[in-house]
Amino acid sequence: MSKILLLGSGELGKEFVIAAQRIGQTVIAVDSYENAPAMQVAHGFEVINMLDGAELDRIVAKHQPDFIVPEIEAIRTERFYDYEKQGITVVPSAKAANFTMNRKAIRDLAAKELGLRTANYRYATSAEELQKAVAEVGIPCVVKPLMSSSGKGQSTIKTETDIEKAWQYAEEGSRGDIVEVIVEAFVNFNSEITLLTVTQNNNPTLFCAPIGHRQERGDYQESWQPAIVSDKDIAEAQEMARKVTEALGGAGLFGVEFFLTDEGVYFSELSPRPHDTGMVTLAGTQNFNEFELHLRAVLSLPIFEITLEKAGASAVILAHGNSNNPTYSGISAVAALPKTDFRIFGKPTSRPYRRMGVVLTHDSLGTNIETVTEKAKEVAKLITINL
Ligand SMILES: Nc1ncnc2c1ncn2[C@@H]1O[C@H](COP(=O)(O)OP(=O)(O)OP(=O)(O)O)[C@@H](O)[C@H]1O
Numbered sequence: 085m086s087k088i089l090l091l092g093s094g095e096l097g098k099e100f101v102i103a104a105q106r107i108g109q110t111v112i113a114v115d116s117y118e119n120a121p122a123m124q125v126a127h128g129f130e131v132i133n134m135l136d137g138a139e140l141d142r143i144v145a146k147h148q149p150d151f152i153v154p155e156i157e158a159i160r161t162e163r164f165y166d167y168e169k170q171g172i173t174v175v176p177s178a179k180a181a182n183f184t185m186n187r188k189a190i191r192d193l194a195a196k197e198l199g200l201r202t203a204n205y206r207y208a209t210s211a212e213e214l215q216k217a218v219a220e221v222g223i224p225c226v227v228k229p230l231m232s233s234s235g236k237g238q239s240t241i242k243t244e245t246d247i248e249k250a251w252q253y254a255e256e257g258s259r260g261d262i263v264e265v266i267v268e269a270f271v272n273f274n275s276e277i278t279l280l281t282v283t284q285n286n287n288p289t290l291f292c293a294p295i296g297h298r299q300e301r302g303d304y305q306e307s308w309q310p311a312i313v314s315d316k317d318i319a320e321a322q323e324m325a326r327k328v329t330e331a332l333g334g335a336g337l338f339g340v341e342f343f344l345t346d347e348g349v350y351f352s353e354l355s356p357r358p359h360d361t362g363m364v365t366l367a368g369t370q371n372f373n374e375f376e377l378h379l380r381a382v383l384s385l386p387i388f389e390i391t392l393e394k395a396g397a398s399a400v401i402l403a404h405g406n407s408n409n410p411t412y413s414g415i416s417a418v419a420a421l422p423k424t425d426f427r428i429f430g431k432p433t434s435r436p437y438r439r440m441g442v443v444l445t446h447d448s449l450g451t452n453i454e455t456v457t458e459k460a461k462e463v464a465k466l467i468t469i470n471l
């Protein structure tokens with residue numbers, strides 16, 4: 085059996101650990117704070133600053149894992165190349181984790197090297213450079229710190245007076261130690277999707293049915309599977325996902341994000357790991373959920389096929405304030421409903437907009453996906469977080 089060092093211990097890691105535990109793997113869960121969701125179900129845990137290379141080296145030497153599974157982006161991923169040389173498998177590969185840690189590396193790879201269609205973009209390292217970059221890509225445009233996720237530090241510039249604010253907001257929301265932003269032309273998309281893509285060591289790459297989602301403040305609110313997408317758009321998205329995952333290398337599940345527009349499909353970004361919008365697969369939409377797929381690919385367990393079994397949706401449960409002891413009301417009301425399930429992640433503290441849980445709904449294939457999604461959204465409102 086294998087030993088897995090999980091770097092990041094949020095809700096996505098927690099489901100991954102549960103999947104790993106079910107087939108007898110050993111997992112050490114790591115994050116920057118104690119009692120993180122995945123730590124609650126792992127064999128052991130470590131609390132470190134994952135941007136500190138020396139700290140990473142220390143715990144890798146201590147635990148001697150077979151696999152390192154990154155669960156977040158803000159990690160000193162440059163160290164991963166060395167761990168690979170030591171014979172440890174970094175998931176999906178050191179390159180994939182390192183390139184996606186920083187929006188610059190992955191965007192230049194996708195747009196310049198692979199020629200994928202993306203929004204027009206520029207980089208800026210100061211408010212002055214941002215002025216110039218905005219003039220070049222045009223207004224409206226979206227500003228994001230090079231290192232951030234879940235919409236942190238992200239804002240849309242609608243008029244020139246927004247530029248200074250956007251710079252400050254990005255500086256505050258940056259997760260890592262890089263003070264640089266990407267400015268992207270605003271893509272006026274009809275819808276956006278995540279294409280879960282599974283690369284395998286000795287078997288062909290597989291695609292899940294597309295997942296639709298809606299975002300607010302750069303963070304997902306509801307997701308649904310299957311999303312209604314034309315055959316042409318699916319083919320285009322799969323082709324792009326195949327190219328970018330091949331370039332990054334390794335085996336595992338990737339969440340590849342696309343915008344669907346009248347002019348075709350735009351590549352946005354990707355996670356070389358389970359995706360938050362992919363939590364919809366916890367509703368039983370597929371034969372294997374995204375965490376089980378990631379695990380199988382990582383362990384080189386063959387995945388014969390991925391089948392779509394149901395229509396499903398997920399809707400987030402967000403905190404509305406700070407608390408060191410959040411409690412939950414309304415769970416019985418949710419539990420009483422048919423074709424409905426939920427997860428409470430067990431995060432020890434809350435802050436405004438922190439994702440604390442998720443409601444899941446499902447119905448038979450062919451059911452109107454909007455109805456299933458609307459239900460998830462309504463049901464999520466039944467749960468109150470007491471601060
Ligand atoms: N260029 C753009 N044009 C229009 N909308 C955009 C653009 N870039 C981002 N968005 C919107 O903001 C959302 C979040 O952006 P993005 O995925 O780049 O951020 P993130 O912080 O990496 O999020 P996560 O880590 O949750 O994937 C997108 O899903 C989309 O709704």
Ligand SMILES: NCC(=O)N[C@@H]1O[C@H](COP(=O)([O-])[O-])[C@@H](O)[C@H]1O
Nearest residue numbers: 092093094095096097233234360438
């Ligand atoms: N879009 C990326 C994403 O959803 N990542 C998930 O959120 C956790 C951090 O949550 P927190 O900020 O509440 O600690 C991460 O650990 C991961 O599970």
Ligand SMILES: [Mg+2]
Nearest residue numbers: 234341352353
């Ligand atoms: Mg995203």
